[in-house]
Amino acid sequence: MxxxxxxxxxxxxxxxxxxxxxxxxxxxxxxxxxxxxxxxxxxxxxxxxxxxxxxxxxxxxxxxxxxxxxxxxxxxxxxxxxxxxxxxxxAVAAQKVVPGVKTILEIGGQDSKIIILRNGIVYDFAMNTVCAAGTGSFLDRQAARLNIPISEFGSYALKATSSVRIAGRCAVFAESDMIHKQQTGHSLEDIINGLCEALVRNYLNNLAKSKDIEEPIVFQGGVAANIGIAAAFERALGKKIIIPGYYDVMxxxxxxxxxxxxxxxxxxxxxxxxxxxxENEYRAKSIECHDCSNQCEVIEILSNGEPIARWGDRCGKWSELARNSEVG
Amino acid sequence: MSITIGIPRSLYYYKFYPLWNTFFEELGAKVVVSDHTSKYILDQGVKSCVDEACLPVKIFHGHVLNLKDRVDCLFIPRFTSISKNEYICPKFGGLPDVVRNTLSGLPAVIDTEVNLRKSGKNALLAAYDAGKHFCADKRHIRKAFDKAVMCYRQYKKQLMDGKLPGDIFDKKAPKSKAHGAKPLNIAVIGHEYNLYDRYVNMNLLQKLKSSVANIITVDMLSEELINEKTRQLPKRMFWNFGRRAVGAALHLLERKDIDGVIFIMSFGCGVDSFVCDLVERRIRRESMIPFLVLTIDEHSGEAGMDTRLEAFIDMIRWRCSCENNLPAYG
Structure with a gap:
């Protein structure tokens, strides 16, 4: 065939x-x-x-x-x-899966973004600014600290019976707040739910500030696996959240x-x-260029010992070199 | 032998260098400018400066260190106000004291106060004060100052005509790349020292140019255009930068040829935090123009900046192509 x-x-x-x-x-x-x-x-x-x-x-x-x-x-x-x-x-992927999508909430490992679409095109977007408090790697860390597999983190949140407020603005504050609450005897489920709410609150304040979140809303990125976060989003927005089948690879x-x-x-x-x-052997090598006071950290990618690309230089000297040797 | 005076290539260098340079050269001094901002200068600045300062002030310290051992004196004026009834960031007012008390082994510092809040004529008083270190004859200082002002006006005119300080100071002809795409008109708003220092802003202007964009800065708009708009504000702006930025934004959103506005701000800058928010609100409320905020600090990784910039340009091109029914995001 x-x-x-x-x-x-x-x-x-x-x-x-x-x-x-x-x-x-x-x-x-x-x-x-x-x-x-x-x-x-x-x-x-x-x-x-x-x-x-x-x-x-x-x-x-x-x-x-x-x-x-x-x-x-x-x-x-x-x-x-x-x-x-x-x-x-x-944006392209979400539109394919949910035609007419108007808002995309995306939370990944190190950054989170909100993308606003109108009439099928990206209208506005924002990415998190200074801190990774509202992202997957922070949740990962907290799950590891509490000895809970990250895949079960969300279901713990759903079992919460009362709401515990966790400071969500900063990862360091959030962690110390969580430890305080845990030492005063709050249940793990309540604390995890509080963390999910804090993360959502931080996301909405930081990224979604002055943006109209209209339905349909798609939630994607690795953190969309966390049903606790999805539920917290629905509660905070009072709107329905769609999680696409391939949310994690959008x-x-x-x-x-x-x-x-x-x-x-x-x-x-x-x-x-x-x-x-x-089968080829790929290696990345970093060189500190000392030709000027910028001391750029240049990265060189080698395939079977041959340089195939270089970048990281501000003047373009190294990246040009690789491009030329590729041709020649 | 003539006295060498060092001017740090930082902060108001980008605004007043032609004035300072002509003034001191007319008085017979040899002007030395610090090197372009580099990782080394940044590192030195961050290491020596108080932690609470913003990045531009830290970088200024790095430039002073770059100069201190090769000049007879340093020119660090104390800026209180550069326009009538307006102030600038208070860090400029304390700059000579902060630098003197932070860095040791400095040559003499000429810390003339520049305060034009009550009258622009005070600029001449500042010139007499700075000039007395080089020349006793007031008439001669006056002549040097007049000539410097002429150069400064010429420089402002060049900026208005669309030249960038890098093109003017480094005498490089602006490169124009032939490209199939339609050029976009992108307005970039920010303090001169963030906008024109290509190390600090990670070559933002060049990156925009290579994505085929015409750059529009506040310096390219006349004071009359700006003031006409700021008069409509319910309250007078407190800062010189704020008035110019907000006035420019209000003017831009009435123009039909602007494809996007970028605001570049320093992390932790008090003036920026107010002005940026004001600009953003007006643009979002009164227009459909795409708006992007880039916050800069000590980062040397360019990925975060590049992603935002690429996505911003993609978004604008996507919009344009939809309006013209062309294929999307190609």
């Missing part, structure tokens, strides 16, 4: 690395949610390897897209045809959709390196 065309989307975030493969009719064929674990390159290699084992013989990748805070790195390693910021990627899904769109209007073949390329 003739193999179908497919598109790959990769979202390298601070906490998770997600991969999605979609077919010509935008259906998700395969999805992966992996922990980045501070090592984005090995997370991507592992992801590609798993995808290759599962569906490698059945799919032909016609285009690849990269997004997330590690999108530049991902773009080089997988050979992406398009590298997009995560706001656009999340960024990667969006990247795949954008790659598909890009390839439809392009005649050139995909830059995707292929599943075999995971």
């Amino acid at each position: 003739e193999k179908q065309w497919h598109y790959l989307g990769v979202d390298v975030g601070s906490v998770s690395t997600n991969l999605v493969i979609i077919d010509e009719s935008d259906r998700v064929i395969e999805k992966l949610y992996l922990r980045t674990g501070g090592q984005p390159i090995s997370a991507m290699r592992e992801g590609l390897k798993m995808l290759s084992e599962r569906v490698g013989s059945k799919v032909r990748i016609k285009g690849a897209g990269a997004t997330g805070s590690g999108r530049q790195l991902a773009g080089v390693i997988i050979g992406a045809d398009v590298v997009k910021n995560e706001i656009t990627a999340h 960024g990667a899904y969006g990247a795949a959709l954008i790659a598909k769109e890009k390839m439809a209007s392009s005649n050139s073949p995909s830059a995707f390196c292929g599943f075999q390329a995971i």
